[in-house]
Amino acid sequence: MPFPSVAQMPAQTPAPVQALDCAKPGSRADRTVCASADLKVAAEDVATLLRGTLGNTPADGRDIIQRAQTAFLTERDGVCTDKSTIPACRSLYEKRAADLAAQNSAAQKKLASVAAGIPKDPKAAAAALQRYNGAAAKAWLVYLFQSGAVTVPDKDAAVRKLVDEILRQDLMKDPYLLEEMTNLGDVASAPLGTVLLFLRHVLSTTEMDAPCFLFTKHGQPAFEAFGAFWGNARDETPGLCSPPSSVFDLPEWKAVSAHMDPAIEPALAERGSIRHGYERQFEVDDLQASLVPSTLLEAPMSAEAKRAAELRGKTVAAFRSWNDFEVWPEKDYRATVSALPAAIAATSKLYREKFKLLPQTADQAAKAAGDRFVAGRLGLIMPDD
Structure with missing residues (x-):
């Protein structure tokens, strides 16, 4: 049975909410x-x-x-x-x-449980989402239609209708968020990365997390869309799913952390609200390295991700020739350098055994994970360009 056309869809008119008019108080x-x-x-x-x-x-x-x-x-x-x-x-x-x-x-x-059922039965999830009239449910429908998970007649019209309702009547009046979402342009004709970013922005106004299937299914575009975007406290939402286990919980990575954290933690506190962007990227790097490590070897797609990759390369290069021992004591730096090979080797082993990556690919992905771990933290104590 095909999904209904725009004309057949139930009306998405919000239930009335009585507003207080202090210009003309009525009682x-x-x-x-x-x-x-x-x-x-x-x-x-x-x-x-x-x-x-x-x-x-x-x-x-x-x-x-x-x-x-x-x-x-x-x-x-x-x-x-x-x-x-x-x-x-x-x-x-x-x-x-x-x-x-x-x-x-x-x-x-x-509602989150409805969205969690998308991988198993996207049509059933879409039908359930049609019973809601809030921004989050509509954003999930935008994702389902635009990603092709659910086929709907007049797809572009359906997506534009939902996006317009979200922007005009469903979201709280947050001018910064609405401006960014408007700047995404025509979501109906946009690539998947833009659709995922649209979904991310809507979910950021809720308590709902980004489910793991978005990352396992879409890989790099999802990691970029849900990464550090604002560079401030807005990056705290939406929450990210928790992987079954974290690569960086391996004891070998804990040993690396023990030598980096004494310098990193004070720097994190000194960054003010900007620290939220760093913390968000830590989370995304952890999720990517732990959930879909092969994507660590993929080229960045968005302009922002390309700039981040360039900066990460510069930071890793600075790490290899580090000499600012007033900021990061030499003994801790040397200990980190010594501990890294064991952490990367343990990660490669995990990638071969758990993710069935070929040995060469596992080694490359493990090294990329190490670069993410080091660069994300070292960037906090490096001078801003």
């Missing part, structure tokens, strides 16, 4: 809230959480959320009657926000 409770800066923020938080919870809940589960919101508003109208009730009113809003946050978190876990 005593509205006037009380509008008179308090803290309560206005609390009301905005509740509205945002309500919108997110409804968007991350399938159609048949939204009615109970709406009924609870109606009950909250009724109680609010009885509590928030004048300025003297502001403390009680604030407590009421805080409780409602906590309830919605818990519901939204649970809803996102269920």
Whole structure:
């Protein structure tokens, strides 16, 4: 049975969320809230959480959320009657926000389980995602349609419709994020890497992680899309899946870390918010080396990845001729140099045995993993160009 065309798809209109209009407060409770800066923020938080919870809940589960919101508003109208009730009113809003946050978190876990089922049955996942009207579900549909995992009539029109809804009505009003997503251009005609970056940006507004199948299926484009992008705290999201085991947990790599960490950890703290970009790249390097090591030998695809590869090459070259022993003591540097061959050899062995890489390929991938490990950390204590 073919997936429905755009015209046949269920309407993706979000469930209504009552907005507080302080220009024209309509009740005593509205006037009380509008008179308090803290309560206005609390009301905005509740509205945002309500919108997110409804968007991350399938159609048949939204009615109970709406009924609870109606009950909250009724109680609010009885509590928030004048300025003297502001403390009680604030407590009421805080409780409602906590309830919605818990519901939204649970809803996102269920939505994430739908996305996790994509590799097994993409059509069933797409049908389930059609029951949602939030940004995350729509972004997963964009991925399914544009990647070809699910065939849909008028694919370009379907993708453009979903992207437009996400940008215009579903995402929180984050001007920086919306600008970056708009700069991606026409997602319907874009390469897979752009589609994955679009998905990454949407998931960054949720509690959902990027599942491992994206990386095992798409390799290099996925690692680039979910790598360090912002160079600041925004890189903390979305979370990345955890590999079954980490290459860098091998005792040989722990020995290398023991000689690098004393210099790296203070430098990481001194980097301020920029450290989040470094930490993100650490995570991606670890995931790539542990999940799909053969991709370490692939050429970078995006302009940003090419620049990162060039910088990594310069950093590895600096490591080989390191002489700034005030920043990194000579004894620790020499110990790192001595410990590296054993770590690379252990990694090559793992790649041959677990990933069935040919000996020469395993050796090359293990060396590339070592370069990622060293360059990512050494870049913290090297002077900026």
